[in-house]
Amino acid sequence: MTLEKSLKTSTEWMNLKTAAAYLNVSHKTLMTFRLMGLEIVEIGRLRRVSKTALDEFMQKHSF
Numbered sequence: 001m002t003l004e005k006s007l008k009t010s011t012e013w014m015n016l017k018t019a020a021a022y023l024n025v026s027h028k029t030l031m032t033f034r035l036m037g038l039e040i041v042e043i044g045r046l047r048r049v050s051k052t053a054l055d056e057f058m059q060k061h062s063f
Contacts, residue, residue, distance in 0.1 A: 013048045
């Protein structure tokens with residue numbers, strides 16, 4: 001794996017606190033977005049969301 005691909009992969013997936021900060025919203029608002037269709041991956045107790053999913057969700061729900 002190249003360094004560039006490694007860096008992209010490490011910044012593509014973020015925890016919910018980082019995702020909320022990225023969107024400049026509260027954790028509660030992020031959970032509302034989840035109810036609206038934002039895909040969050042859960043593996044055991046870990047929850048992650050991809051930057052791509054966040055960007056696509058915001059673009060789809062923006063006016």
